[in-house]
Amino acid sequence: MLLDKIAELISERTGCGAGAVRMDSTFKDLNIDSLDRVDLLMDLEDYTGVQIELSEKVETVGDLIRIIEEKKKDAGKGEETENAN
Amino acid sequence: MQTEICRLLGIRYPVFQGGMAWIADGRLAAAVSEGGGLGIIAAGNAPASYVEEQIHFARKRTEKPFGLNVMLRSPFADEVADLAAREGVRVVTTGAGNPAAFMDRWRRAGCAVIPVVASVAMAKLMERAGAAAVIAEGCESGGHVGETTTMALVPQVCDAVRLPVIAAGGIADGRGFAAALMLGAQGIQMGTRFLCAGECTIHPVYREKILRATDRSTIVTGRRNGHPVRSLRTAFSRRYEEAEYRGASETELDVLGTGALRLAVQEGDLESGCFLSGQIAGLVKRVQPAAEIVEEVTREAEQCLKGTSRWVR
Numbered sequence A: 001m002l003l004d005k006i007a008e009l010i011s012e013r014t015g016c017g018a019g020a021v022r023m024d025s026t027f028k029d030l031n032i033d034s035l036d037r038v039d040l041l042m043d044l045e046d047y048t049g050v051q052i053e054l055s056e057k058v059e060t061v062g063d064l065i066r067i068i069e070e071k072k073k074d075a076g077k078g079e080e081t082e083n084a085n
Numbered sequence B: 001m002q003t004e005i006c007r008l009l010g011i012r013y014p015v016f017q018g019g020m021a022w023i024a025d026g027r028l029a030a031a032v033s034e035g036g037g038l039g040i041i042a043a044g045n046a047p048a049s050y051v052e053e054q055i056h057f058a059r060k061r062t063e064k065p066f067g068l069n070v071m072l073r074s075p076f077a078d079e080v081a082d083l084a085a086r087e088g089v090r091v092v093t094t095g096a097g098n099p100a101a102f103m104d105r106w107r108r109a110g111c112a113v114i115p116v117v118a119s120v121a122m123a124k125l126m127e128r129a130g131a132a133a134v135i136a137e138g139c140e141s142g143g144h145v146g147e148t149t150t151m152a153l154v155p156q157v158c159d160a161v162r163l164p165v166i167a168a169g170g171i172a173d174g175r176g177f178a179a180a181l182m183l184g185a186q187g188i189q190m191g192t193r194f195l196c197a198g199e200c201t202i203h204p205v206y207r208e209k210i211l212r213a214t215d216r217s218t219i220v221t222g223r224r225n226g227h228p229v230r231s232l233r234t235a236f237s238r239r240y241e242e243a244e245y246r247g248a249s250e251t252e253l254d255v256l257g258t259g260a261l262r263l264a265v266q267e268g269d270l271e272s273g274c275f276l277s278g279q280i281a282g283l284v285k286r287v288q289p290a291a292e293i294v295e296e297v298t299r300e301a302e303q304c305l306k307g308t309s310r311w312v313r
């Protein structure tokens, strides 16, 4: 469902169809530049409640999701911090 | 004119001279700081040894605070970042990227870190990372640009962070300065105007191009490879643009762009040089000492601000 949220955010920000956002899509393919990445990051922090580091190494949507999942595990140790909105 | 940022940094006027790779050296920065503004040495892609020389040069010329602009994509970013901390440079500004990795090092050394940002989200991220202020730079500016204009960006950044905001992009006189304050900024950063400071050592061809520029003299290239840059329209920008339209590969574009700024600054090479400039170049009509520029824009801004009351009953 994190994928759905990311697809929704990207689609809203760039106008691409949400269906175009898949685990293996690169930000480059999606036309997401470095400023868009920061926007996305801040939105996702609000949504997940965890702080995410910005790294150039994150190239695909899947990379991003993995990072968030790890952070969530570290932060809450399984505790559900997601706020539904 | 005194705003909070003046007290924070110990400067007389809230006027920054933006870091400009290959251009803003110890000499220009010291002249601006002596004039009451904040001069900023640009590290660009230079190694730390060069930057160190410039810092020492500036210290010989002025006891006032000055800054260092660290280009995060430089191959020497790490050693330059260390140098800034070691030298205890009063202010560190950063361009093109996220300085979070260096932030602690600089803050421990007592540097005020003031990143250049082109979006609200970036400003928020920098506030969280411990920035002392942010420079909100609109796409009117010369050099690397975002998408949002100064007019639209500055008030939105001011609303989003508690830090002092410095406005940059498209400001070259007191009217722009006053307008920036109206948008909520506490000061301004200018680049293009300082290209025509007497202490600025650019090639005479470059200076002449700026002095003769009009409102439509600049163009943004490089959108396609993700590094949009504003520069004067020249044979070079035309070739680059054509290559972009033709769908040239990124490597090809990189090759075209490599070293192009140096060729403009040092050789005045209109064929292969990239003459970075902001849209406001059309307003720059004279070569003046840096201190006079700082003084003049401040006086003009004060006049503007006093004058605005006449519209209101």
Ligand SMILES: Cc1cc2nc3c(=O)[nH]c(=O)nc-3n(C[C@H](O)[C@H](O)[C@H](O)COP(=O)(O)O)c2cc1C
Residues within 6 Å of the ligand: B017, B018, B019, B020, B021, B023, B042, B044, B069, B071, B094, B095, B096, B116, B137, B140, B141, B142, B143, B144, B168, B169, B170, B171, B189, B190, B191, B192, B193, B275, B276, B277, B278, B279, B280
């Ligand atoms: C020739 C030139 C070179 C620049 N180089 C840099 C740089 O190396 N690092 C940086 O952060 N900003 C750089 N800039 C941006 C300036 O620091 C400043 O923010 C900008 O010029 C403000 O807009 P203005 O040109 O409309 O005054 C450069 C600008 C120009 C015109």
